[in-house]
Amino acid sequence: MSERYNHQTTEAKWQKIWAEKESFKATEDSSRPKFYALIEFPYPSGEGLHVGHPRSYTALDIVARKRRMEGFNVLYPIGWDAFGLPTENFAIKTHQHPKSVTQKNIANFRRQLKSLGFSFDWSREVDTTAPDYYKWTQWIFLQLWKKGLPYKTNMPVNWCPSCKVGLANEEVVGGECERCGGAVVQRRRSQWMLKITAYAERLLSDLDTVDYLEKIKAQQRNWIGKSTGAEIDFTLPVLGDRALKVFTTRPDTLFGVTYMVLAPEHPLVTELLSHAKNPNAVKAYIEATARKSDFDRTEGAKEVSGVALEGVFAVNPATKKPVPVWIADYVLATYGTGAIMAVPAHDERDWRFAKKFGLPMIEVITGGDISKEAFTDIDCKDARMVNSGHLNGLTPPQAIDKMIGTVERENYGKASIKYKLRDWVFSRQRYWGEPIPMVECPKCGWVPLPESELPLKLPDVEHYQTSETGESPLSLMTDWVNTQCPQCGGSAKRETDTMPQWAGSSWYFLRYCDPHNDKELASRKALEFWTPVDWYNGGMEHTVLHLLYSRFWHKFLYDIGVAPTPEPYAKRTSHGLILGENNEKMSKSRGNVVNPDEVVKTYGADTLRLYEMFMGPFDQAIPWSTNGLMGMWRFLSRLWTFSEKVRPDKAEGDILRATHRTIRNVSERIETMKFNTAIAALMTLTNTFGELKEIPQDAWEVFLKLLAPFAPHIAEEMWEALGHKEILATAAWPKADPALLVENSVTIAVQVNGKLRATITVPRDAPNKDVEAAALSEEGVKRALNDKEPKKIIVVPNRIVNVVA
RNA sequence: GCGGGUAUGGCGGAAUUGGUAGACGCGGCAGACUCAAAAUCUGCUUUCUUCACGGAAGUGGGGGUUCAAGUCCCUCUACCCGCACCA
Numbered sequence: 001m002s003e004r005y006n007h008q009t010t011e012a013k014w015q016k017i018w019a020e021k022e023s024f025k026a027t028e029d030s031s032r033p034k035f036y037a038l039i040e041f042p043y044p045s046g047e048g049l050h051v052g053h054p055r056s057y058t059a060l061d062i063v064a065r066k067r068r069m070e071g072f073n074v075l076y077p078i079g080w081d082a083f084g085l086p087t088e089n090f091a092i093k094t095h096q097h098p099k100s101v102t103q104k105n106i107a108n109f110r111r112q113l114k115s116l117g118f119s120f121d122w123s124r125e126v127d128t129t130a131p132d133y134y135k136w137t138q139w140i141f142l143q144l145w146k147k148g149l150p151y152k153t154n155m156p157v158n159w160c161p162s163c164k165v166g167l168a169n170e171e172v173v174g175g176e177c178e179r180c181g182g183a184v185v186q187r188r189r190s191q192w193m194l195k196i197t198a199y200a201e202r203l204l205s206d207l208d209t210v211d212y213l214e215k216i217k218a219q220q221r222n223w224i225g226k227s228t229g230a231e232i233d234f235t236l237p238v239l240g241d242r243a244l245k246v247f248t249t250r251p252d253t254l255f256g257v258t259y260m261v262l263a264p265e266h267p268l269v270t271e272l273l274s275h276a277k278n279p280n281a282v283k284a285y286i287e288a289t290a291r292k293s294d295f296d297r298t299e300g301a302k303e304v305s306g307v308a309l310e311g312v313f314a315v316n317p318a319t320k321k322p323v324p325v326w327i328a329d330y331v332l333a334t335y336g337t338g339a340i341m342a343v344p345a346h347d348e349r350d351w352r353f354a355k356k357f358g359l360p361m362i363e364v365i366t367g368g369d370i371s372k373e374a375f376t377d378i379d380c381k382d383a384r385m386v387n388s389g390h391l392n393g394l395t396p397p398q399a400i401d402k403m404i405g406t407v408e409r410e411n412y413g414k415a416s417i418k419y420k421l422r423d424w425v426f427s428r429q430r431y432w433g434e435p436i437p438m439v440e441c442p443k444c445g446w447v448p449l450p451e452s453e454l455p456l457k458l459p460d461v462e463h464y465q466t467s468e469t470g471e472s473p474l475s476l477m478t479d480w481v482n483t484q485c486p487q488c489g490g491s492a493k494r495e496t497d498t499m500p501q502w503a504g505s506s507w508y509f510l511r512y513c514d515p516h517n518d519k520e521l522a523s524r525k526a527l528e529f530w531t532p533v534d535w536y537n538g539g540m541e542h543t544v545l546h547l548l549y550s551r552f553w554h555k556f557l558y559d560i561g562v563a564p565t566p567e568p569y570a571k572r573t574s575h576g577l578i579l580g581e582n583n584e585k586m587s588k589s590r591g592n593v594v595n596p597d598e599v600v601k602t603y604g605a606d607t608l609r610l611y612e613m614f615m616g617p618f619d620q621a622i623p624w625s626t627n628g629l630m631g632m633w634r635f636l637s638r639l640w641t642f643s644e645k646v647r648p649d650k651a652e653g654d655i656l657r658a659t660h661r662t663i664r665n666v667s668e669r670i671e672t673m674k675f676n677t678a679i680a681a682l683m684t685l686t687n688t689f690g691e692l693k694e695i696p697q698d699a700w701e702v703f704l705k706l707l708a709p710f711a712p713h714i715a716e717e718m719w720e721a722l723g724h725k726e727i728l729a730t731a732a733w734p735k736a737d738p739a740l741l742v743e744n745s746v747t748i749a750v751q752v753n754g755k756l757r758a759t760i761t762v763p764r765d766a767p768n769k770d771v772e773a774a775a776l777s778e779e780g781v782k783r784a785l786n787d788k789e790p791k792k793i794i795v796v797p798n799r800i801v802n803v804v805a
Numbered sequence: 806g807c808g809g810g811u812a813u814g815g816c817g818g819a820a821u822u823g824g825u826a827g828a829c830g831c832g833g834c835a836g837a838c839u840c841a842a843a844a845u846c847u848g849c850u851u852u853c854u855u856c857a858c859g860g861a862a863g864u865g866g867g868g869g870u871u872c873a874a875g876u877c878c879c880u881c882u883a884c885c886c887g888c889a890c891c892a
Contacts, residue, residue: 215809215887222808222888229892248892261892304890330890340892348806349890420891540886614830616817620810621885625817627831635830637845665821677819680829687829749825754873756825783859794872800824804872 005640007604011713024119026075035072037064040538041079044105049112065709069733077512079126084501088432098432128504134434135455136521149195159187192427200419211571225420232413234314238275247336252399253343254318255388256364265333277310289329317412345370431473433498441485441492472496506553536569576620606711613675651699659699660740750775751802752784768795775801
């Protein structure tokens, strides 16, 4: 063994050995329990790997390596989520084909990941842009079509003028494009939609069956946004008593309704307009709101606006009295029924609106002061119904139940549930995505491609730029677009929009189970063997959309008998961001980006892996520290010198106990993702070894096994130096002996009136009397007692003595 | 506004879940080695006070429960993340 540790040769050596031995290849071997560890497959950008990627990959690599040593049959796969905008934009800018850009980027990512020594099964690599992969993405779309889940509709879409692409609501952040940060405008366009709302209830309730971090579940619930209440019909005399349907979560306040509000886009508005005395003012208002972006509408929330439909009234079904009808943009066309009953006394927005326009208020719940603010505390002790006919005297929750009964009995409404979740905008006017396998025939309408024609390959095109009108680049490929209707054989046109990037990532974890299958998405046998994913780790930025979309697709695949389980991921955790050294988000423009290649070259993959796990709690954002990184390098260099001190002895006494304590600590802390303290435990044992002249080999071997998941290369090298022929990666994980976890004697604290005055060392489980006597004979205790008699002595065995004086 | 979270030395952070606050690492200081520097090694390193022994204070602020509180309860403050005119 050379004196100084050479990480470059050692790391290359072991990476080669693992590859040659196929040490991490997963097989469907049912003699051992399976474990499926999953990380979010990367988007292979031109910038190369970010130091944030290895944080997640190392964490599950540690878990995967530990599981293998524990005897599990482990699947830890990797692939590329390679369709998408940045590549396409880069290709346009540099006059290359997106395909070749993608291939280059993948090659670079593959090299970088391999240099970090992750125990991926490289034989199962998938690439969402490969035709034999997206064939199955398209196949899933055809299955969705059979069940009526995709539909095409003309709808306002968020349009990013700079990316020239329609965006899902989820991709618009604060009125700006999530990708480029430019302002988003509204356009009307025909778009493919997926009916994810049909799965809203199951996506919500099945969260109870999975082990996700609580905050992830909370975000999913929040996004789905379930509200229970009632739909109530108000009749509109001007339209011959046709109903204006509203949704409310507060049917108890029905007697407090003083006006109605329709969203400007509500379908009844046009008809009602002709009955209003002020049609021009109303039209002007509607046009003004149409010009506003969603962002302006919500950002201007403090300034309420609206217009009355003068002369138009709706009849409150509870009181039979007419109330005026208004139009205001604080009511959203896209939620509920697009219309509300306004109860200004008990709703903050209605209260603000009524104040501004001088509309009346009726208090129907006591307990607040509605002249100052809306009273909305439904669970307030003093809250009782008033001015509400048969509801008077009830608490609001009682009144809600009773009113729903009344509404249903008297037949002007029904109990109802609404969700915030909206259908998924599934088409993009871009080139670099999966073609949607649909054909539009003038006679037959939208017709799916037969499955035998899949994959529908992306044609090569000269220009990738979206046209100014917003059509996909594929629309310019007339040869490709013009085709025959699969149903009637007549001339027809292909869909030229492509799928969003979310499509390929919604099922990739299934493909890993059987990545080379050309008959099926994956064989039922392989899916039954590997799924569900046992542990999925990824970033918080994907805990809403990617998780929701992939759960949706998975549930659908379960329904049609493809996936064996209703939920794809048994457990989901998240890692925190790695910030720049200046505590800001890493970015080129801030000049604080750390390049993993350089770290690996200078300090080695093991140092990087250890450092990223040690830098702080795994789920928290944490700034990079080059000094901290060097500390890890010192730790490994120091370890290296210990090899010379190893003697073929058996550990005894304190060293044996320290070793077993470390086994327990490291084992537990890997499972709870407390990697920072797991490494601290390894360092503590290292410090113990440092004090020894000779290190017993059995203790040293245990240490190397514990180190192996974290710093696999150096651990293998030192393991081999001991004369082992089999690699460490497949050695057995050590078990802590409970008998060795307890000390023979314990040092316990002695307090006087709760303050530490001395420590005493006594035999484990010594009788309380002996412990008391030892405590009282301590100088520090005597001094603090100052000749006073103790009133009471509390002894917590093996922990603490507190003398109360 | 709603939901989730955080607050501990100069810094990143530990604390067996109510029992010796500051593990581990970084940084700093002193010493050894060296012509010198780097690297390495050895010690010290919460603050105040004391020549010293020792003592006092201390986990964002205030209050409470307890023999005992970073940990439990009440209350206030600050910051971070997500969602947000969602009826």
